[in-house]
Amino acid sequence: MAADVYGGTGRRIEAGQDVRKRRTRSVTETAVYAFLFFAFAEVAIHLLTLGLEHQGGVTLAVSEPVATSFSRPDIVDRNGRLLATDLEAPSIYADPGMVVDRDELVEKLATVLPDIDSKELLRALSDRSRRFVWVRRGVSPKVAQKVHDLGLPGLSFRYELKRAYPDGKLAGHVLGSVNVDNRGLSGIEKYIDEKVGTDPIHAAVLSTRPPVRLSLDIGVQHALEDELDAAEKLYQTKGAAGLVLNIKTGEVLASASIPRVDPTWPTQALDSKHLDRITGGTYELGSVVKTLTIAMALDEGIAKPDTMVDVRQPLQVGRFTVKDFHASNRPLSVTEVFTHSSNIGAGMLALEAGTDRLEGFLRKLGMLTTLTTEEGTVAAPQLPDRWGRAATITVAYGHGIAVAPLQFAAAAATILNGGRPVHPTFLRRFDTDSVDEKPIITENTSREMARMMRLNVSGPDGTGKEADVPGYRVGGKTGTADIAKRGGYSSKSVISSFLGAFPMDDPQYLTFVILFDPKGTKETHGHHTAGYTAAPVTGRLIARIAGQLGVRPMEVVASQ
Amino acid sequence: MRLLNVTAFFFAIASALLLYGLNYDTRRLEAEVQAKERLADRARDDIAVLKAERGALARPDRIDAIARQLGLSPPRVDQFVTGREVSALDERREGGNGR
Structure with a gap:
């Protein structure tokens, strides 16, 4: 019994231990399965997030031995x-480190690249x-x-x-x-x-x-460069420059300076001979500046186109005497002062207006401040040290003041644009923002100046006759400026320029051609003045570009 | 329990194979994308070169010389007429053909 009892007790104990063991095992199993489940779940979640997350481009940090370069947008014309x-x-x-024979390498390279610096390369290669x-x-x-x-x-x-x-x-x-x-x-x-x-x-x-997108027109640019090249050969100039400007928008359609530079060789532009004379140099432009003086006289109410000016006596300025190229033995009207290009007349009109008014007028036109365009800062104008009587007279006919041709062209364009300021730009402009600006001279002055410029080309005794292109109503003003030399001016070497515009019934385009030190030829009877050199170049230029610019020619008879 | 173990084992094998396959596919696709990108780059470069060449061929000084050789010259003023005159010319020609 007792054994039974004990046996019974032992079985019960065994059974109790079994249950405990089984329970422990199932707990362990559950734990393992749970662990596995969570591990798999974690991997699954990780995969899901990896898949769902937006992966940006893989960035690799590689040590770059070469200098960074830059990609640039294209440049196109208008x-x-x-x-x-x-x-x-x-x-x-x-x-x-990989070069086997330095001398052989340099020697053989020189057969393909003859202009290589062998010494420099050898030195660089010897540093292992x-x-x-x-x-x-x-x-x-x-x-x-x-x-x-x-x-x-x-x-x-x-x-x-x-x-x-x-x-x-x-x-x-x-x-x-x-x-x-x-x-x-x-x-x-x-x-x-x-x-x-x-x-x-x-x-x-x-x-x-x-x-x-630039404002330039390749066709017009080529015509300009071609005509300047031809002029350089014909008149044996020491350089030439020119520009074509849209008067209404200020867009520069062409701008050239001879000798030209090749953009592929940046060092070339450093040579002073290759200076961009349109924006980089300032010049005493001479009589073309009378365009501004006479516009000032008309706009300030000092004179009317038919007001007579007595130009028979030379003007005395200190030690100098201001004379006319072709002295007149009768008083000239203001229109004639312009078409005969009278220095005395321009000087007298400036004196009558007074220094302040002349200076103020030039300042209004932006001739006295520094101009900036997309091409860079235009060379700052060189102004008289003191605006006295002498400066007033000389500035009136374009001496004693030196400006970059682009800056002068912008001032002249403002006069022809009904007085609305023209801001030259090298980028294509789609809106004419100058329309909103207040005119700085009256519409009437602008019209009178256009008429005088046309008369200077179409009239029987105008100085710009050679610039006329039948049908295109060209107008303009000549300028022959003596080049300043040590101790004075030399009349042997001149800057001959022509400020042109067309069509003069409503001026759209302005041209400015400058020839540096042109020589006379047989055709010009030995003359090197602007009327014989820069004017015909302008005429040939306008004949080539007017069609490209969409200016409709008029019947020749009607256009006169 | 054993069934569960076996299932889990096969599941593990199957997912490993699947992952391997996916990995392989991804690499292949990546290579394909790279090849296509290289092609596109090459095409872009070719376009740039062709554009520059067309620009060089159409340069005005070249056209100018060729045109002059062919006996052409810049247009003269008397060569421009108004649109009305052109249509008048057309009408006359059409009339002529009709007769």
Whole structure:
């Protein structure tokens, strides 16, 4: 019994232990399964979040041995024709550590790249601690292939962006140039860096920015450069310059300075001979400035076109005597002072107005302050030290004051634009914002000046007859300024210029042609004055561009 | 219990295979995308080169020289007529053809 009892008790104890064991095992199992479940769930959740989360582009931090380059937007003319673009070009570099024979490498390279600096390259290659030496950046694919064919160890290629100018030297001064890293150095290229924006890049990636649309018209620009080239040859000038301006909008349609610069060679522009004379140089422009003086006289109510001015006696200015090129033995009307280009007449009108009024008028036209365009800051005008009687007289006929041609052209355009200020721009303008500005001279003065300029070209004794193009109603003013030399002026070398505009019944376009030190030819009977040199160049220019600009010619008889 | 173990085991194997397959597919797609991007880049570069070439071919000094060789010259004033005159010319010609 007792055994039974004990046996019974032992079984009960065993059974109790079994239950406990089973319970422990099921707890362990549950824990393991739970752990596994949670582990899988965690992985699943992780995968889901990875899948759902938006993954930005993978960025790799690679130590970049090469300087960052920049991608630039294209430059196009007003009609969308290409002036500058980025192209992918191979650049050659060397790893000094991998070069087997330095001398052989330099020697063989010189057969393909003859202008390479052998000494400098040898020196760079002898530094074995360096891993990267530029040999030549931005070569043509053909040259790269030739270098590749040399089979020199240690040389490698890298594709970079290089600025290309498909039109060569056309508008080179306006476009400016870029450096080897594709950063703008001058002209519109610099403007793009400062105002439009470029994108830093690590490989040759083309810009996605919209092209920069200039106000220039390639066709007009070419016509201008071609005519200036021809004039340089014909009159053996020491340089020439010209511009075409839209009077209504201030857009510069063409701007050229001879000799031209190639934007591909930035160092060329540093040479003073290659200065952009339209914006970078200031000149005493001579009689063309009478356009402003006479406009002042009319606008200030000092004279009317038929007011008579006695120009028979020379004007005494200190030690100098102001004379006329063709002395007149009778009093001239204000219109005649303009068409005969009388220095005495202009001086007398300025004296009558007084220094303050003349200076104030020039200031109103923006002739005395520094002008800035997209191409850069225009050379600051050189003004008289003291605005006395002498300055008043000389400034009246364009001496004693030197301004950049673009600045003068803008002032003249303002006069022909009904007095509404003209702000020259090199970018295409879609709205004429000058319309909102208050006219600074009266509509009537503007009309009278246009009439006088037309008369100066169409009239029997005008100085600008050679500029006439039948049908296009050209008007203008000649300017022959003696070039200042040490201790005075030389009348042998002159700056001959012609300020033109057309069609004069409602002036749309302004041209300004400047020839530096032209010589007389057989056709000009040895004369080098503007009427014989700059005026005919303007005539030929207008004949070429008027059609392109959409100016309708009139019946020749009606246009006179 | 054993059934659960076996199921879990197969599930693990199956998901491993699936993951492997997905990984493989992703890599393949990635390579394809890269190839397409390279092609697009190449095309963009080609377009840039062609654009520049067209610009160089259409440069006015080149056209000018060619045109003059062909005996052309800038238009003269008397070569411009009004639209009305052109349509009058057309009418006359049409009339002529009718006769």
